[in-house]
Amino acid sequence: xxTTGHWPSVGVVVPTRNRxxxxxxxxxxIVAQDYPGPVRTIVVFDQHxxxxxxxxxxxxxxxxxxxxxxxxxxxxxxTGIVALDTDLVAFCDxxxxxxxxxxxxxxxxxxxxxxxEFCTAAIEVEFGDRLTPRLAGASxxxxxxxxxxxxxxxxxxxxxVRRFVFADDEMGLVAEDAPGSQNEDWDLLLRAAKRGEIVHxxxxxxxxxxxxxxxxxxxxxxxxxxxxxxxxxxxxxAGSGTGAGRVYGQLACWSAASGNRRDAWLWTKAxxxxxxxxxxxxxxxxxxTGVVKVESVLGALHRRGHGI
Numbered sequence: 529x530x531t532t533g534h535w536p537s538v539g540v541v542v543p544t545r546n547r548x549x550x551x552x553x554x555x556x557x558i559v560a561q562d563y564p565g566p567v568r569t570i571v572v573f574d575q576h577x578x579x580x581x582x583x584x585x586x587x588x589x590x591x592x593x594x595x596x597x598x599x600x601x602x603x604x605x606x607t608g609i610v611a612l613d614t615d616l617v618a619f620c621d622x623x624x625x626x627x628x629x630x631x632x633x634x635x636x637x638x639x640x641x642x643x644x645e646f647c648t649a650a651i652e653v654e655f656g657d658r659l660t661p662r663l664a665g666a667s668x669x670x671x672x673x674x675x676x677x678x679x680x681x682x683x684x685x686x687x688x689v690r691r692f693v694f695a696d697d698e699m700g701l702v703a704e705d706a707p708g709s710q711n712e713d714w715d716l717l718l719r720a721a722k723r724g725e726i727v728h729x730x731x732x733x734x735x736x737x738x739x740x741x742x743x744x745x746x747x748x749x750x751x752x753x754x755x756x757x758x759x760x761x762x763x764x765x766a767g768s769g770t771g772a773g774r775v776y777g778q779l780a781c782w783s784a785a786s787g788n789r790r791d792a793w794l795w796t797k798a799x800x801x802x803x804x805x806x807x808x809x810x811x812x813x814x815x816x817t818g819v820v821k822v823e824s825v826l827g828a829l830h831r832r833g834h835g836i
Contacts, residue, residue: 535565536615538631539691541608543601544622545574550737551582551622558620559588563631570611571622572604601709602702609694609701617691623737624685630733634688637667637727644727645693646720649686652732655831661732669728671721674714675762676770680835682726684713685734689720699723703761708750711758718762738835748786752779770806773799777808781836784815785822792816808836 540558544551551571558569569590571582578592593611597603609617616635620626634647648669653660662681666673673679693699699719706712720726755775758765765771780795792812799809814820826836 535563535635537566537568538563538616538618538635538688539608539612539614540567540569540618540620541605541612542569542571542620542622543574543595543604543608544571545604546576547622548579553625554620554622555582555590557626557628557630559590560628561626561631562628563635565635566614567631568612568614570608572608574601574604575599598704600704602704602706602712603709606701606704609691612691614691617689617694619684619687620734621685621736624683625735625737626685627733627735630686631688633729633731633733634686634727637729638688638690641727643724645690645724646717647688647727647729648682648717649729649733650681650731651683651686651734651736653736653738655738658831659735663730663732664728665730667728667730669717669721669726671718671764672768674718674721675764675768677774678714679717682717682728683734683736684716685736687713687716693720693723705757707753707757708747710750710754715758715761748782751782752786755779755782769803773803773806774808776802777806777812778836780812781808781815781822781825784812789816811836 542554561567567588571590571592572595573592574595578594580592582590582592584590593607595604596607605619630649634649638644638647650661650663653662664679664681669679669682694701703712703715706715755778759775765775776795776799780792780799783795784792793816796809796812799806811825815822
């Protein structure tokens, strides 16, 4: 990749499951990119038959595939990755939409750092009629940043990765053993950051439809299983007071929301031992004592472009 007019080819993987209207919006955003180089899109249909009517040729070809791997988001993404032969691979969820400059801005950022392998961008959260930008306040993201915080503005629909990275044994594909395909994006970011700093374009280049469209919005058992999976897979998190406190606080909140008062108390105590300032511990405590409901807090946070 260079800065003298060569624009690398980009393959876009769009996993989808029974959301044709949202998918149409996502595809429209990809096709409308002002990127000068080749762009190929693969829409991977998870757990239902592909819609061949979406296929198109021309300079922005689109193909459809069934998920040929483990059912779920991770398997669908990997199906698309292995089907591509492009220089770069980008992700776009079927309920998100790219701004027209997204690819060009990110490819340019990678061109400025030839050794970088992974690029992200800021997002704009859409919840109801409210739009909230989520910025990182940085142009580079390191491992310590991602251990302390999930950095949710580094959304999977902003990921742009050199394709050879996925074939490297030290990196590999998206983790298909992540419970419910949750936190597989955070896992991918951590694995990438262990190889080198992540380039970040701190402008909202993707609009993310928040909360209500998630397939896992209130599957608390899956949320908790995925967090425990992350702690096992990345023991560095437990070594960070801030990072561990955040995860323990989330576990406390989801335990309280599911009605498991005992576990909610235990995780609340663990969160406060790790970081006595952890706000999720206070939320869980209020939920256990009946002062608030976790869903009510979550709804208020979503309206501001945040989550628990």
